[in-house]
Amino acid sequence: MSRLSPLRAIAIAALCLTVCLGLAACGSQLTPETVAQVNGTTTGGAGGATGTSDGTVPGDSSVPGSSDAGGAAAAGGGSTGSTTGGSGGSAASGDAPAGDAAQGTGANAATGGKKAGSCDGFKNQTGITDKTITLANVADISGPVPGIFESAQQATRAYAAYFNSTNDICGRKLDVELLDSRADAGADQQAYTKACDDAFAAVGSMGAFDSGGAGAAQSCALPDIRSTTTTPERRDCTTCFAAQSVDPGLVNPAMPKYFLQKDKDATQHAAVLYINAGAAAVNAQSFRNAYTRAGWKVDYFQGIDVSEFNYAPYVQQLKDKGIKLVTYTGPYQNTVKLLEAMQQQGYKPDAFVQDSTIYDANFVEQAGSNGNGVYAWSSTKMFDDYSVKEMQLYRAWLDQVKPGAVPNYFGLYAWSAARLFVEQATQLGGKLTRASLVAALKGVKDWTGNGLHVPQQVGAKTTANCGSVLQLNDGKWKQVSSGTYLCGPLLNGN
Known part of the structure; x- marks a missing residue:
């Protein structure tokens, strides 16, 4: 594989579109009963924030006239205000959202049940005052696809709110400063320069062009625990880590292994399609190499331009070449177009497979019945x-x-990154510094975010070798691969 991660290809491709991902679209939500079942406990929060009719939350200073600093939007989160020029809103109060909020105990507690280090010798430093520890979150919020990684900021704020509701680190609550990288390497660099001055660490960040801030983070020794890393420059930054680790050159074996076992004949007549933007072509070549080494036979390898509206010729090629298994790398909006063209031409392969980009409520809604049977x-x-x-x-x-x-x-991995910060900082106690946190992160192995994802080698920055395969039918996803995860030796994509 190239030195660019597969996720970068997806992110870059999505950024080439002119439509919004609509991360705030409706989706299934937890019922009050489910919320109350987290270890069977709830706790009354500190005040009574509730949602407003326009979907915003009291305390979010991006809402005209809002000044409730104790509201849910302020819960561990910074003001979303203006984020132009790579700068973001100021850190908010860090108060917990009010009302009954789910709590956990033991490993599910906000500190992970870790033994807190002694606070003796704890010192205020960059980003740390007598009352707060400021964390920066840098994500692509504005830009070609507005709100593309807003979920990373939402999840980081959410974990800070959870932590602040019952905990502190040596008397300090968490503030989250929200910064906008605008899908631009220059803006990412600008945001991280600001983070160096304002924050103790960066947590849960997510950007398609995260190379820009890599040098800034390393130059000020800023610990950067990202949702995931999308460029080799970020991975090579010595103070930068990710809840989802990626080692360029290696491909997760779970999906190709699954289809070799399920339908080997289909894998002998496979296609690798990809969005022809950014690094996608190079990464698609890596996928083809890895799948071939796993035992597949790729008969059709083709990029599709971002501006392409006529998918019929590509579908005709799939039919003419007798393709039985189609894989696609690109934003889910283009997946919807491809599936529509396949339906119009009466072409249905034995399997249509994509990564978790389509494991999204918005794809399910837009694909409709054409999404029935697809795999992720x-x-x-x-x-x-x-x-x-x-x-x-x-x-x-x-x-x-x-x-x-x-x-x-991306939001799930941002939540995981926030938990990782909290657990490490809690254990360090009075020894907490930027340098000590970076040293601790280098030793993190088999990190699962307390069961949210496959084991990640955070310190080694190595691609995970486990995964699962999901299938969509009648608007619902179901895991179809056996066991918890499929695991195996990583595949060489070079």
Whole structure:
């Protein structure tokens, strides 16, 4: 594989579109009963924030006339205000959202049940005052696809709210400063320069062009615990880590392994299609190499331009070449177009497969019946798997800070990143510094975000070797691969 991660290809492709992902679209939500089932406990919060009729939350200073600093939007979250020029809103009060909010105990507690380090010797430093620890979250909010990674900011705020509701680190609550990288490397650099001055660490960040801020983060020794990393420059930054680790050159084996076992004949007549934008072509070549080494036979390898509206010729090629298994890398909006063209021409392969980009409520709605039977591969638990108590917490607190927000892949890993920061900082106690946090992160192995996702080698920055395969039918996703996850040796994509 190229030195660019597969996720970057997806993100870059999506950014080439002119439509909004609509992350605030409706999706399934937790019932009050489910919220109350997190370890069987609830707690009364500190005040009574509720959602407003326009979907905003009291305390979000982006709402004209709003000044309720104790509201849910302020819960561990910064003011969303103006984020032009890569700068973001100021850090908010960090108060917890009010009303009954889900709580956990033991490993599900906000501190992970870790033994807190002694606070002896704790010192205020950049981003730390007598009352607060400021965390920066840098994400693509404005730009070609408005709100594309808003879910990462929502999830980081949500975890800060959860933590602040019952905990502190040596007397300090968490504030989250929201910064906008605008889908631009320059804006990412600008945002991280500001984070260096304002924040103790960056947590849960997500950007398609995150190379820009890599040098800034490293130059000021800023610990950066991202949702995921999308460029090799970010991965090579010595103070930068990610809840979802990626090692360029290696491909997760779960999906190709599954289809070799399920329908080997289909894998001998496969197609690799991809959006022809950014690094997608190079990454698609890596996928083809990896799948071939796994035992597939790829008969059709083709890029599709971002501006393409006529998918009929590509579908005709699939038919003419006798393709039985189609894989596609690109934004889900283009997936919808491809599926429509396949339906119009009466072409139905034995399997249509994409990564977790389509594991999204918005894709389900837009694809409609054409989405029936499609497969997605993922490295996370399913969003409605409430047997995982951490999923209950994520969903419940996400709804606290942004009522109606839709959980997604990037948000889940941002929540995981926030938990990782809290657990490490809690254990360090009075020894907490930027340098000590970075040193601790280097030793993190098999991180699962308390059961939300496959084991990630955060310190080693190595691609995970496990995943699952999901299938969509009648508007509902179901895991079809056996066991919890499929695992195996990583595939070489070079």
